[in-house]
């Protein structure tokens with residue numbers, strides 16, 4: 001299979017994605033069955049902080065940070081997601097600087113040490129060249145700045161679930177592109193996607209190689225069966241293996 005154009009795929013899915021999950025804007029989220037940032041407090045007090053969000057989708061996380069006093073810049077590949085984010089910001093009377101574009105291209109345009117925090121929820125699995133994204137995020141952060149992101153847990157990437165058991169549907173060690181489809185809507189329209197599977201250690205090593213110190217690695221156990229993201233994730237499955245992994249890394253002062 002050839003790689004798909006993710007911008008097109010997200011443009012096709014955006015409306016349905018936003019309707020289905022109806023994500024809140026009072027707390028930044030991390031993903032299916034994970035506690036939110038108001039509960040985890042990985043970023044500390046964001047008032048007065050400059051935050052860059054990568055792959056912001058409908059902008060709900062940046063809106064939550066902005067409501068808490070942060071100055072937010074947010075980028076997403078999808079025109080439709082950004083359009084939704086801009087409308088939501090206007091509706092809520094909150095200011096966020098939204099940009100449509102590829103996160104790596106956007107990062108490269110940002111000055112050194114421009115941000116206190118780089119944040120991303122469930123977007124970095126769509127990026128092939130994570131080595132350069134991590135290096136650029138490091139460059140764009142001030143010394144002491146935080147890089148916090150979540151994505152599909154790598155074990156969940158390759159797992160299957162049936163008869164109340166989790167099994168390996170694919171090898172955990174098979175790195176690289178995974179092709180899949182998102183079925184949605186009353187007609188069961190199938191939209192092609194791809195994402196990139198990496199092992200947990202790959203993320204750790206990429207972060208260290210980019211110059212970060214990893215401070216926390218979270219693999220949340222589900223606590224809320226009625227999580228809005230539960231629409232795509234199975235609570236019983238994720239009582240056995242984590243859906244989401246969350247990384248907190250810091251750019252050292254020296």
Ligand SMILES: C[S@@+](CC[C@H](N)C(=O)[O-])C[C@H]1O[C@@H](n2cnc3c(N)ncnc32)[C@H](O)[C@@H]1O
Nearest residue numbers: 010055056057076077078102103121122123126
């Ligand atoms: C699962 S959604 C998550 C969106 C949002 N962070 C949220 O939590 O709802 C993934 C998002 O990543 C965006 N994305 C994928 N590849 C990207 C890239 N290379 N640069 C910027 N955004 C990207 C998609 O357009 C999509 O909106």
